[in-house]
Amino acid sequence: MLKEVPFYFVRHGETDWNLNRKAQGQIDIPLNATGIEQARAAAEIVRGLGIRSICSSPLSRAYETARHACDAAGCTITLVDELMECNLGADEGRDGGDWFMDWREGRYLPDGAEVYEDFLSRALRGVNKALEAEGPVLVVAHGGVFWSVLRHARIDSIPYAMNGQVMRLDPPGGERTHWHAEALTGAAIPLRPSSETRS
Structure with a gap:
């Protein structure tokens, strides 16, 4: 089960393998020039969010994205292997x-x-480990890790996070009966709970 606390998620900036649609997996491919600009733009959004903790995948494309966010937020980065x-x-x-x-x-x-x-189970453990840190928490990871977030938040109306996109995720609470996600780099994304039962 996804820990029910608000958090932010950033998918790493673009790499040449993203551009060429190659499966990166755990091969440590660095950001390309576009990816560096995406990381810088994400950091400017992060600057105003009051982030207290940043948790990142140790792969360099995520870590370099997190490093820009760290400079903007003024907090340290914790590497979480399960976020690979x-x-x-x-x-x-x-x-x-x-x-x-x-x-x-x-x-x-x-x-x-x-x-x-x-x-998906391993990635969920990584996100939940990150969410044990002092909040608000920023998780910097990969598209696949975001699939796990979507699965365990029971969201099925958005297929992925774009490179460098900053997402805010809020758990059920008050009148809201399901998770809500908003892309801070663009318009709010209306999401609905999945009809599939997921743990």
């Missing part, structure tokens, strides 16, 4: 395609890769 992107085994570096959806739906498992459901 999914391990795609032998298919890391492969061009995207049908194989990737087959992996997500359990029809295919690359040699040495994580099972998709195991990855």
Whole structure:
């Protein structure tokens, strides 16, 4: 279960492999020039949020994004291994395609890769570990980790976070009976609870 506290999430800035639609997984690909600009822009949004703790994946594309946010927020970064992107085994570096959806739906498992459901559980542990820090917490991680957030917040109306996008997530409370997410880098994203029962 996702710990029910408000938090912020930033997906790392763009890399050349994002641009070329290659599966990065846990290969440590650095930000490209666009990604650095996205990280700087995200940091300017973070500057005004009162962030007290930043927790990041140790992969450099996330850590460098977090470092810009850290400079803006004036707090330290805690690395959380469980926030790393999914391990795609032998298919890391492969061009995207049908194989990737087959992996997500359990029809295919690359040699040495994580099972998709195991990855979502591991990523949830990482987010919950981050949310034990003093809040407001900023989690800086990967698109796959955000899938886990969406799954466990029971949100199914947004497919992913864009590179460098700052998201605010608020748990149920008051008159709101489900999680709410808002993209602070653009218009609010109306979200609805998933009809699927998820833990």
